[in-house]
Ligand code: ADP
Ligand code: ASP
């Protein structure tokens with residue numbers, strides 16, 4: 267039987283009624299003759315609540331116990347979805363990550379999937395089971411402990427299953443009807459894209475468009491998974507949603523395809539560090555060991571052998587970063603006058619493969635922001651993206667202004 271993977275995000279399984287509605291969609295695909303692997307998220311809000319419990323109990327938590335707690339939301343929805351399907355006379359069974367087993371690295375709270383043996387679930391399909399409901403976002407480490415895949419990780423579970431089972435398609439059901447030129451919740455002018463290339467989706471996701479987890483796009487690109495994003499609230503149709511596909515399949519030639527934002531950025535500045543060989547390693551080594559995801563970095567011009575080093579990281583890692591740097595200072599590995607944390611910034615990015623061949627995108631972006639009176643704090647570019655760090659209070663304004671400037675509503 268051909269296999270189909272259907273992933274339902276938090277809002278699509280937020281209540282028992284919504285689980286029923288999702289199960290009906292699964293039933294339609296079973297009726298077409300598919301063996302279906304359903305990947306479920308936790309009910310919306312549930313993972314946030316669990317993360318809150320962990321932070322309140324232990325701000326610098328042991329990530330193994332974080333995973334033990336936050337993975338549990340998916341267990342509930344997996345069981346409920348299997349029961350709902352059974353009530354519809356569809357043979358279904360739920361699977362937690364360790365039961366499959368979804369084998370991951372032991373990088374707790376942001377583990378990577380290493381392998382998904384297909385034998386257990388395939389054997390059940392052969393015995394007549396029609397739907398395997400798998401708890402997304404979770405796996406098991408080589409040490410036998412529960413791991414999670416980072417926020418939004420159920421998308422990655424879905425694509426990894428689609429690759430392992432050579433599924434005909436991987437459908438990501440969410441609360442918007444596709445991938446838009448920017449977050450439709452921020453701009454009413456956002457346009458739905460019929461298709462988007464893997465490369466652009468990868469950048470948009472990694473720059474904050476949480477509609478797909480970055481790693482899921484990476485996997486889809488590597489294993490050529492046919493990936494579709496669609497709404498679980500709209501009537502089923504073959505053409506619904508956005509197809510994430512190879513660059514050659516996207517016909518339009520546009521300099522910018524989308525604007526992404528990331529609200530939860532922090533800018534950290536080490537004031538007056540010695541400008542000498544090895545200093546960057548002495549700063550960023552401990553940060554990496556502490557699990558801080560450093561994004562943008564700038565080092566100022568040195569004066570009298572001293573310089574300022576600025577970097578950005580997610581706001582929820584500021585505590586860890588401060589501890590790592592103060593510990594390094596305490597050991598005498600680095601020296602600085604002051605460590606300033608600015609947690610009121612956000613990152614805005616323009617993404618498009620057209621940037622490779624069309625110049626002037628950066629200039630237009632900077633001019634647009636300056637016309638709105640928005641000061642740029644840090645800039646980073648790559649082949650197909652330009653990102654800036656700005657004050658968070660200008661986030662919506664910047665997204666709207668750039669969306670207008672690049673005429674994305676006309677795409
Ligand atoms: P789920 O719970 O289904 O995984 P998420 O909340 O993780 O859903 O992702 C869907 C959300 O992604 C949308 O509600 C939307 O606000 C946001 N989003 C951000 N950027 C985009 C974009 N470019 N296109 C579509 N949705 C986007
Ligand atoms: N429930 C997890 C989260 O909220 C995983 C997911 O929904 O993809 O991050």
Ligand code: MG
Nearest residue numbers: 275418476477
């Ligand atoms: Mg998500």
